Amino acid sequence: MSNESGWIMSSRSTGNGGSCVEARRHEGLIEVRNSKAREAGTVVFTTEEWDSFLFGAKRGEFDQLLAD
Template sequence: MSGQHKHDDAWRKSSFSGGQTNCVEFRRTPDGVEVRNSKRPDAGTVAYTDSEWKAFIAGVKNGEFDI
């Protein structure tokens, strides 16, 4: 994720969800990323800045959230 990102109305979820509805989805916004519960899409979203999202993705890739 580098450079400028355009707004993207398309919600995306991980290919690891296996088509389940019990997962989170995300989409790009002009200011960063929004995340929502795919099971309750009308319940609201949580917004993250680009730097917050990049830090989260880096942590995932580094295994910081592995149980």
């Protein structure tokens, strides 16, 4: 079984000009990019960092960053 995956788009992204975030597993890491600026590159996380980020997001640790 391959540990690789294709790019997936956030379910929160919209098709009408909204924010578009894509992520994939590649070479044992998690890559994240802006689908509208792919040439800008990716942000890369270890699986441990990604798990920690998701855990914190689910617990609301980043809610203060949301727009009013």
